[in-house]
Amino acid sequence: MIDKETSKEIINEVKALTTEVYKDTASPALQEVGSVAGRTVKALLSPLRGMLWGWERIEGYVEESVKKRLDKIPEDKRKSPEPEIAVPLLQALTYTAHNETLREMYINLLANSMNADKENIVHPSFVELIKQMNSLDAKVFDELSKTNHYQKILNPKIMLKGQGKFFSNATPEWYVGWTIEGFSEFDVSASFVRLSKFGLIELMFDRTAGKDGYAEIRNTQFLLAILTKYQLADTNSELEIGGTESIVYVNEYGLQFKNACK
Template identity: 75%
Template sequence: MIDPESSKEIISEAKAITPEIYKDIAKPAAQEVGSVAGRTVKALLSPIRGMLWGWEQIEKMIEEGVQKRLENIPEKNRKSPEPEIAVPAIEALRYTAQNETLREMYLNLLGNSMDDRKKNMVHPSFVELIKQMNSLDAKVFDKVAQGGSNYQKILNPRIAIKGQGKFFSNALPEWYAGWKIENYSESDVSASFIRLSKFGLIELMYDRTAGKDGYDQIRNSPFLQNTLNLWKSMHQNQELELGGTESIFYVNEYGRQFKSACK
């Protein structure tokens, strides 16, 4: 490998020969400079390489993690996991083992797949669902799943111009349930709601309600009120108000089964 300084010397000497010969001689040197600069990309990707664990590296982690779960399964109910569940789950752990939230979901899924009492509950598609999730999705789903199959209140808030039927687009998250996840914004959580709906785990029901109680609490949340006040300060010549549509969501049967299989 030629270092950058050597490359400069080669190019300088080549210039002293002839312009025509310089073009041919400088080309390999320039390629070497490019490959040296490429080390920056390699350096940036090197942490990812370290996350692509082999079986030997994750075997101990899997054994210890699953063993804890097997302790809660009677000996007579223990079985080898189905390969269509275990193989892709273990493969996925090669690059998600460093993510505690997703790692625990995979290990729970593996442990439950080794319990013949839960053979009808653990489905191969659950591995693919976890693959599509990030930590936020897992945390949002865990929170909403605590409500079981009950309808939960959610608002589609808008900052509107009073009496004109107009509102500012993108001023507020599309879906807001009155809470957020630590280190993530309300808009991040809203996007996660939409993803979980597309995954088929929850049902977002726009303009559907299950009683009126609870919506005022969401409207009066500090986040919505502070955002409204901010927009009022930016548009003092207009009378703004907080509007929106009252909606509901719930964890469907597939989502409840996924929760049971991954907890």
């Protein structure tokens, strides 16, 4: 244990050191550097001001939005949401409310947690799932979850015909024949991987649900354009679109997530 006199000495030394540090930071050179850095950081962070909603703004928006949904539910079915769902959800809304896609998922999840008929499909982990998503993930998941069946997906390659060799990174790892407006097929492929890691979908490599449909994916304009690009760059080789035929589907956990957030 430090005795009283030693303690006083330490405090005095700290005060003296603090004074010297203050003098140094007050020097013109450091003031200028700090000023420049401050303006730069402030400029970079300034757009976030409008995105951070205070509780007053959140409360009004949530009340109005949830009311529209609860008005369709009989009064005897309405209930208070569980705090392990509502509290982290409302906290997340303070910094994601500007994102319409994610905002709607949160509001739907909250409203469903207040419906006695749906409380069993609402799980606290769903809040964390939305927090990990961006708009693309939400839109890709929405597109995939429009059907409950296996969907054909290709792991395409630009290949040297008859040689078993291919060009790496020429095509997306996973390709279903469509993309999301404003995003590339490579973006969508990465989203498939994320959704799989979230546990919402299953990407089953080299598993098929019948052979029909894969030819249409191979012959999309997107893949044919890539093939043409490589053919023009290597006129001495015979190239083709190959790859592995696979399947993707929304699993049971994903379907429950979908129903809880719609």
